[in-house]
Amino acid sequence: MNKNDWKERLNVVYSTNPDFKYETNNQDSKAETLQASKQKLFVSLDKKQRRGKKVTLITGFVGTDEDLKKLSKELKTLCGTGGGAKDEEIIVQGDFRDKVVEFLLKRGYKAKLL
Numbered sequence: 503m504n505k506n507d508w509k510e511r512l513n514v515v516y517s518t519n520p521d522f523k524y525e526t527n528n529q530d531s532k533a534e535t536l537q538a539s540k541q542k543l544f545v546s547l548d549k550k551q552r553r554g555k556k557v558t559l560i561t562g563f564v565g566t567d568e569d570l571k572k573l574s575k576e577l578k579t580l581c582g583t584g585g586g587a588k589d590e591e592i593i594v595q596g597d598f599r600d601k602v603v604e605f606l607l608k609r610g611y612k613a614k615l616l
Contacts, residue, residue: 535565538610545603546616557585558599560592560606580605 541564548559560577563570567587574587577594581601585594594602599615606613 535569539612541565541611543606543611543613544616545599545606545613547597547599555595556597558594558597558602560594560602561590563590563592577602577605 541562543560543562546559546561547556549556558581563573570587570590570592574585574592574594577592578585581594581596581598583595583598585592587593603613603615
């Protein structure tokens, strides 16, 4: 990335300091994913703001977005349905709570139905 990228400095209006260098808060250290045995996942059924459609919601995942998306893909493949993963939660379309909890327990996660 260019060091003088204007998009990174959108909220900086003006500086009178001739030696001013704008520094971004790039987080090079990525959050690490906890081991499966240390994760506490909560599985629930949700249909709020989804036009009455039921989804299985898995919350409580601590780790990187890549690992979250990988687990999401495995769960969607297991259930044979669509879904997504964002904001540390996984959404699987349909009511698959029992199947998801069983899968997570076999993988070593601490999963609980809500």
